[in-house]
Amino acid sequence: MILAQSQILQCYNNFEVNEMKPITKKILQDTIRIRPTQSFKGTYGKIALIGGNQNFGGAIIMSSLGAVYAGVGLTTTITDSSNQSSLHNWVPEAMYLDYHDEPAVKALIANMDVINIGSGLGTDEKSLSLLKTVFASVSPTQILVVDGSAIDLIASNNLSLPKTKLIFTPHQMEWQKLSGVKIKDQNENTNLAAYNNLFKQQGSIVVVKSHRTQVLTPTGSFVNTVGTPAQATGGMGDTLAGIIGGFVAQFENTENAVLAAVYTHSAIADELAKKQYVVLPHQISEALPQFMKKNEA
Ligand SMILES: NC(=O)C1=CN([C@@H]2O[C@H](COP(=O)(O)OP(=O)(O)OC[C@H]3O[C@@H](n4cnc5c(N)ncnc54)[C@H](O)[C@@H]3O)[C@@H](O)[C@H]2O)[C@@H](O)CC1
Numbered sequence: 168m169i170l171a172q173s174q175i176l177q178c179y180n181n182f183e184v185n186e187m188k189p190i191t192k193k194i195l196q197d198t199i200r201i202r203p204t205q206s207f208k209g210t211y212g213k214i215a216l217i218g219g220n221q222n223f224g225g226a227i228i229m230s231s232l233g234a235v236y237a238g239v240g241l242t243t244t245i246t247d248s249s250n251q252s253s254l255h256n257w258v259p260e261a262m263y264l265d266y267h268d269e270p271a272v273k274a275l276i277a278n279m280d281v282i283n284i285g286s287g288l289g290t291d292e293k294s295l296s297l298l299k300t301v302f303a304s305v306s307p308t309q310i311l312v313v314d315g316s317a318i319d320l321i322a323s324n325n326l327s328l329p330k331t332k333l334i335f336t337p338h339q340m341e342w343q344k345l346s347g348v349k350i351k352d353q354n355e356n357t358n359l360a361a362y363n364n365l366f367k368q369q370g371s372i373v374v375v376k377s378h379r380t381q382v383l384t385p386t387g388s389f390v391n392t393v394g395t396p397a398q399a400t401g402g403m404g405d406t407l408a409g410i411i412g413g414f415v416a417q418f419e420n421t422e423n424a425v426l427a428a429v430y431t432h433s434a435i436a437d438e439l440a441k442k443q444y445v446v447l448p449h450q451i452s453e454a455l456p457q458f459m460k461k462n463e464a
Pocket residue numbers: 222223224225226227285286287288289315316317338339340341350377401402403404405
């Protein structure tokens with residue numbers, strides 16, 4: 168069978184559309200900016216991170232560490248009161264608010280550039296109520312990073328999504344719940360098809376985490392080229408969510424900021440894994456300022 172030229176072009180175009188582009192080191196120089204002399208903490212964004220129930224306090228602490236060490240100007244951690252002193256031991260730069268005080272939560276998030284929700288949030292009634300409050304409060308100009316338990320809650324309660332800039336960070340099981348694509352069937356084509364059906368139109372970004380994380384955006388799809396099994400430890404995704412929040416709060420192009428955060432998280436792990444059997448999430452955060460300095464442009 169001989170294809171007409173227009174059909175060949177169509178095949179080529181389809182191929183181009185489905186081919187995921189590699190995320191490489193170049194994304195760092197496209198994203199991480201030398202800081203202007205005339206700036207102050209307000210220049211680098213305000214973030215609130217919501218999560219960490221009595222059992223999963225570590226998750227929101229690791230996430231907060233990621234955001235602060237990524238350089239966001241002001242960070243507030245909204246969590247269960249049992250986590251307050253550990254939070255301040257680990258990261259005194261972060262402010263604290265009790266997540267049971269929903270009127271105060273509403274008032275605070277109104278002033279944020281970025282809100283992260285879900286790391287260690289849990290899936291009980293309290294968690295659901297908080298998620299609904301946040302969904303009802305966010306505005307279209309804010310960025311909402313949705314991780315962990317918040318993804319489970321959306322899927323199991325079939326929640327409708329708020330009209331804001333959404334970034335989802337599911338691991339493969341969470342992506343299965345959110346998209347309906349079973350883990351065994353997840354690949355570049357099925358993930359992209361589900362993304363196009365469910366998330367593309369509203370302009371959301373989805374970070375499907377795995378040993379080679381995919382980033383699906385309205386303008387293209389990308390696959391990470393770095394990362395190590397030394398990262399396979401609890402809290403690694405919580406940390407990534409914090410770094411993503413920190414990058415999108417500071418850097419202008421949201422899509423590039425997400426790609427740069429995904430690359431940075433794994434590239435630091437690769438570096439540490441040259442000398443360590445396992446890389447701990449907090450070590451990645453602590454290495455961020457030096458890594459970002461080396462790669463600013
Ligand atoms: N120190 C802490 O406080 C931690 C809290 N965490 C929080 O705990 C909550 C539940 O987390 P998870 O749903 O990850 O943990 P779970 O262990 O509750 O659930 C994950 C389930 O998905 C399955 N699964 C299949 N493929 C997977 C993949 N590629 N990656 C991960 N799981 C896969 C697992 O076998 C498991 O059954 C989240 O809010 C999370 O943020 C976790 O991040 C772990 C550390």
